[in-house]
Amino acid sequence: MPKKKRQRTIYSETFKARALTLARQSDRSVSQVARELGIAEKTLLSWVRAAKDRKEAGDAVMSASEKDELKTLRSENDRLREEVAILKKAATYFANQSR
Numbered sequence: 874m875p876k877k878k879r880q881r882t883i884y885s886e887t888f889k890a891r892a893l894t895l896a897r898q899s900d901r902s903v904s905q906v907a908r909e910l911g912i913a914e915k916t917l918l919s920w921v922r923a924a925k926d927r928k929e930a931g932d933a934v935m936s937a938s939e940k941d942e943l944k945t946l947r948s949e950n951d952r953l954r955e956e957v958a959i960l961k962k963a964a965t966y967f968a969n970q971s972r
Contacts, residue, residue, distance in 0.1 A: 882912075884912070885937070886936075886937040886940065887936075887937040889920055890936050890937060892906065892910055892912070892917055892920065893920055893921060893924055895909075895910070896917055896920075896921055897921075903917055903918055903921060
């Protein structure tokens with residue numbers, strides 16, 4: 874009899890961040906927090922370990938709002954670079970026209 878494949882659940886970054894906060898700051902065990910959230914204990918443990926590894930590596934753990942802000946700032950930065958390039962071309966064009 875073939876085994877049925879389980880549907881893999883994908884959790885949002887916000888959910889993961891909140892679960893990590895609960896696991897770290899709560900006086901409950903990781904298994905209790907996992908049960909309360911309705912996720913597998915192994916899943917929460919892997920998130921905790923990954924966060925610990927990132928912290929030890931010196932990477933800052935960004936929240937979902939920080940990631941959104943970074944994405945927005947990067948797109949704005951790209952737009953501003955394009956505008957500067959256009960203005961430089963326009964300045965060169967008009968400088969050549971006045972001669």
